[in-house]
Amino acid sequence: MKGYLVLEDGFVLEGKLFGSLEKSIGEVVFNTGMTGYEEIITDPSYFGQMVILTYPIIGNYGINLEDIQSGGPQIKGLIVREFVGNYSNWRGKMTLSAYLEAHKIIGIEQLDTRALVKHIRDKGTMIGVIVTEKVFKSVDGDLQKLLTEKDNLVSGEALxxxxxxxxxxxxxxxxxxxxxxxxxxxxxxxxxxxxxxxxxxxxxxxxxxxxxxxxxxxxxxxxxxxxxxxxxxxxxxxxxxxxxxxxxxxxxxxxxxxxxxxxxxxxxxxxxxxxxxxxxxxxxxxxxxxxxxxxxxxxxxxxxxxxxxxxxxxxxxxxxxxxxxxxxxxxxxxxxxxxxxxxxxxxxxxxxxxxxxxxxxxxxxxxxx
Missing domain, CATH: 3.40.50.880 (Class I glutamine amidotransferase (GATase) domain)
Incomplete structure (x- = not known):
């Protein structure tokens, strides 16, 4: 399904959704590691954030339960260049998409992560939202309507x-x-x-x-x-x-x-x-x-x-x-x-x-x- 990533400054990228298809909002950050997406998405330090993985191919070794670092995914969304569903790993139990879907976490692929990371490096970390094409079109060009929930994000001691x-x-x-x-x-x-x-x-x-x-x-x-x-x-x-x-x-x-x-x-x-x-x-x-x-x-x-x-x-x-x-x-x-x-x-x-x-x-x- 087609989806969109929208940043609070109006920067928009179109991609393809995987995992859950529920709208999600959070602070958009990037990780430069070449491996370790299982540990990254389950690290509580990422709680409430949407993570861009700069390595271009993600999901190729699936998900196993030995490398999970907490009770489940802590991120609000996952942003990658290419998601691989046909994983190969003797420890693998399920696809990354299935794992995210089970925990109601949205993912988006097939977008230009290099341009996205360069934008954040230039402008700084900011709030973003991932939505389906239907939701994106429903706002009729008023992108700020997609970000109305940003004031309700968990912060302070509640984190x-x-x-x-x-x-x-x-x-x-x-x-x-x-x-x-x-x-x-x-x-x-x-x-x-x-x-x-x-x-x-x-x-x-x-x-x-x-x-x-x-x-x-x-x-x-x-x-x-x-x-x-x-x-x-x-x-x-x-x-x-x-x-x-x-x-x-x-x-x-x-x-x-x-x-x-x-x-x-x-x-x-x-x-x-x-x-x-x-x-x-x-x-x-x-x-x-x-x-x-x-x-x-x-x-x-x-x-x-x-x-x-x-x-x-x-x-x-x-x-x-x-x-x-x-x-x-x-x-x-x-x-x-x-x-x-x-x-x-x-x-x-x-x-x-x-x-x-x-x-x-x-x-x-x-x-x-």
């Missing part, structure tokens, strides 16, 4: 409430892992991040995003992990207040949104990027190791480097492409964070060493007591 666990739960792993207890604040965490932590530490307890400081400390963790998640970090002031207290109490490791919340708790500022960093091929330099890592990223906000200057922190990582901040460590507290996803999923495992640094930090803190 975290939508993606976070509703109740605390324990994830213990019986391995030769070290015996550490880690409290995880779930802002929209991916499954493989939890597995990476549990495998290395042995004991993980996951808490809802708005858990109180007292409840976290009652678990008596050896360290606290702040996860990835969607939205503007400056909207989460109550969480920042909890993080402030945690930084004075336990070793803390934050990634993505967790990194931004740590920076805010320390007194820094954040700002929205023009079109964000999303993909599994972003080069980041670790200034401590003097090495460049290829990283998996998904964020639309960044910590402003200049606001760190009066603080007791060291910049540890920088983005090679644009020089933006990618990591910090506190000079006197056991606290560090990075702007990306060290467990990848999808992407390379270059930065898995950061989990080991977290363990070393917890061990050093234990021994210092």
């Amino acid at each position: 975290l409430e939508a993606v976070s666990t509703k109740e605390s739960y324990v994830m213990d792993t019986v391995t030769e892992a070290n015996d550490y207890k880690v409290a995880v604040l779930d802002f929209g965490i991916k499954r493989n991040i939890l597995e990476s932590l549990a495998y290395r530490t042995g004991h993980v307890k996951v808490f809802p995003a708005f858990t109180s400081y007292e409840e976290i400390m009652a678990y008596n963790p050896d360290g606290v992990f702040l996860s990835n998640g969607p939205g503007d970090p400056e909207d989460y002031k109550s969480v920042v207040e909890v993080v402030k207290r945690l930084l004075d109490s336990k070793p803390v490791f934050g990634i993505c949104l967790g990194h931004q919340l740590i920076a805010l708790a320390l007194g820094a500022k954040t700002q929205k990027l023009k079109f964000g960093h999303r993909g599994s091929n972003h080069p980041v330099k670790d200034l401590m190791l003097n090495k460049v890592m290829i990283t998996s990223q998904n964020h639309g906000y960044v910590v402003v480097k200049e606001t760190l200057e009066p603080l007791d922190v060291t910049i540890t990582h920088l983005n090679v492409n644009d020089g933006s901040l990618e990591g910090i460590k506190h000079n006197s507290k056991p606290v560090f964070s990075v702007q990306y996803h060290p467990e990848a999923s999808p992407g390379p495992g270059d930065s898995a060493y950061l989990f080991d640094q977290f363990i070393a930090m917890m061990e050093e803190t234990k021994n210092a007591k």
Whole structure:
């Protein structure tokens, strides 16, 4: 069926629909990864967004349940150059279209994704809508009628409430892992991040995003992990207040949104990027190791480097492409964070060493007591 993608500035592309055929609206962003669409569409950091995949052929290995990173798709729509329904993969269970349709997610293909991405890079991230030809023609050229629902999009603290666990739960792993207890604040965490932590530490307890400081400390963790998640970090002031207290109490490791919340708790500022960093091929330099890592990223906000200057922190990582901040460590507290996803999923495992640094930090803190 013919469909249309309409951006809020009036930019329109015609394509062919797949998945669900229900109208959908959301922030339109792009991901530059060459593989990993299963992990991308189920990453809660994309909650409420419509994702353009810049790699031209999508769906060729179908959908399997092992690589899903949450309870289901988190996106509002999927935008690709070419959808492949005839997949080939020994783990595949269904087509990408069938998976999206089952979860009422719309997709659109056969449009010029290169022109679309260039437009967003030039104009910046914006709201868009995907509709059927019938709906498109019904507005008789008044494209703003298609965008009337944009004011009702989930935002603010409601974003975290939508993606976070509703109740605390324990994830213990019986391995030769070290015996550490880690409290995880779930802002929209991916499954493989939890597995990476549990495998290395042995004991993980996951808490809802708005858990109180007292409840976290009652678990008596050896360290606290702040996860990835969607939205503007400056909207989460109550969480920042909890993080402030945690930084004075336990070793803390934050990634993505967790990194931004740590920076805010320390007194820094954040700002929205023009079109964000999303993909599994972003080069980041670790200034401590003097090495460049290829990283998996998904964020639309960044910590402003200049606001760190009066603080007791060291910049540890920088983005090679644009020089933006990618990591910090506190000079006197056991606290560090990075702007990306060290467990990848999808992407390379270059930065898995950061989990080991977290363990070393917890061990050093234990021994210092």
